[in-house]
Amino acid sequence: APGYAAAVRLGLEPGADHELVLGPSRGLETRVVDEQGRPVPGALVTAVPVALARFVETTSAADGSIRLEGLGDAPLYLAASAPGFLPAGLPLLHPANAPARLVLPRPRTLEGVVREGSSPARGAALRLYAEHLAHTAVAADGTFRIEGLYPGEWSLSASLGRRSASGEVQLDAPVTRVEL
Numbered sequence: 001a002p003g004y005a006a007a008v009r010l011g012l013e014p015g016a017d018h019e020l021v022l023g024p025s026r027g028l029e030t031r032v033v034d035e036q037g038r039p040v041p042g043a044l045v046t047a048v049p050v051a052l053a054r055f056v057e058t059t060s061a062a063d064g065s066i067r068l069e070g071l072g073d074a075p076l077y078l079a080a081s082a083p084g085f086l087p088a089g090l091p092l093l094h095p096a097n098a099p100a101r102l103v104l105p106r107p108r109t110l111e112g113v114v115r116e117g118s119s120p121a122r123g124a125a126l127r128l129y130a131e132h133l134a135h136t137a138v139a140a141d142g143t144f145r146i147e148g149l150y151p152g153e154w155s156l157s158a159s160l161g162r163r164s165a166s167g168e169v170q171l172d173a174p175v176t177r178v179e180l
Contacts, residue, residue: 005072008052026071028095031064032080032102035151039064040104043082047095050075071095080104086150108171111145112178114158121160124180128169130154156180 004022012018032043043060047068060066060080078098079089085104092098114124120142128135128146130153137144139158149171157166158180165180 005070006049006052006054007072023072025069026073026095028066028068028071028078028092028098030066030078030098030100030102032060032066032082032104033064034085035103035105037101040082040085043080043085043104045078045080045102047071048077048079050077050091068095078102086148105151106174107147108149108151108173109145109147109175110149110154110156110169110171110178111143111175112180113143114139114160114165114180115142116160116163121158121163124158124160127157128154 001022003025005025007020007022009018009020028047032040032045034040041060041062041064044057045060045066046055046057048055049072051074056068056070058066058068073094075091075093077089077091079087080102081087082104086107088102088104110128114121121139122142124139126137126139126144135146137146151171154169154171156169157164167180169176169178
């Protein structure tokens with residue numbers, strides 16, 4: 001209902017009388033920015049309450065600001081996306097805990113060459129991973145390019161037959177080049 005937060009009750013028995021109490025509506029304010037702190041206008045921001053399969057969406061203004069209304073006190077997940085950026089999200093225990101800024105990162109690219117001695121290691125299998133993300137690729141001609149990566153530290157390994165190489169890669173620049 002207008003002016004109230006959505007409510008949910010689980011485990012209700014059919015045919016019995018039930019009361020559903022709508023709580024006060026809460027708002028959430030934040031700004032969507034890029035990694036340099038510049039506003040990201042037109043970003044789609046979605047708040048998804050944990051206990052309710054209903055969401056509230058808005059788009060950021062020219063200064064990156066957003067305001068979401070109709071939220072309750074329940075924990076929620078806040079997600080944002082915009083063209084040219086990777087999506088970002090975070091869990092919130094309460095709408096009042098919203099960060100001052102929600103940062104959308106630009107995608108990173110990792111490219112390089114895998115060598116066997118001084119020759120390209122044709123057909124080397126690559127695995128790039130960080131926390132819960134993983135990418136695989138094959139360096140068909142000994143070179144590779146992996147796009148759409150989040151910034152930060154990644155582990156990279158390559159294998160060809162019984163031979164392997166590995167290392168850590170920091171993706172800060174738009175394109176990072178490595179040699180294994």
